[in-house]
Amino acid sequence: MTGADCLFCAIVAGDVPGSTVLADDDFVAFLDHRPVFKGHTLLVPRRHVVTLPDLPAELRDGFLAHGQRLATAVVEGLGAQGSFVAINNVVSQSVAHLHLHVVPRTKGDGLRGFFWPRTRYASDAEQEEYAGRLRTALDGT
Template identity: 80%
Template sequence: MADCVFCSIVAGDTPAELVLEEDDFVAFLDARPVFKGHALLVPREHVVTLPDLPAGLRDGFLAAAQRLATAAVEGLGAQGSFVAMNNVVSQSVPHLHCHVVPRTKGDGLRGFFWPRTKYGDGEAAEYAERLRAALAT
């Protein structure tokens, strides 16, 4: 879809720190992460919401989310992760995306108030590399 930023990332037209590239899915670091290492998993095909996801992609989408959640722990040293999707309401980009946010006890995240942070120079590339390395194992 021409005006979809996530489709543009998938196509390679908009730069992003990619952490996972599969036939049907791509994951990249959120540009405004809740915590550093916060990744977004998207289907390559433009799909707006979870109910729109074709049946043939459901298992692969969840499997990729599982791998990202594991990579957050193994690659970033998180104690766990927060995994979430919005459908229409609070969906900032109308392209299905699953948030995988690394978590540690006492990190300050409460409820659904998501404070955002920023990466320093070169820091996003470092976090992306750590996730890619964990996904490769």
């Protein structure tokens, strides 16, 4: 998929309607059309970027700063007690354009989280091997 056939690029360009809540030269935030709760907002870079690892370094600070602002806005503007903030990369990413979900939360709202399958490491050594592999990957970035 390219920016030319991306739903979020079309929303950013104004070719598809979206309820925009924030816009600047680099980012746009708009309401999710199928919200978990009313006020569920999606933050996207204007530039077609597919996943968080693809986000150019010069956009990282702005992306997080706007995420913080949106997390505050759902509390101050909607009366939520907090927020759920998430990014899917490839798996469960319904639109192949980086987007940060900011979902307003209230205690007792019924959202029970994710039901992820759990696994175990075969041994402490296997666990340390995985930790080491991640440290190596992080040292290379």
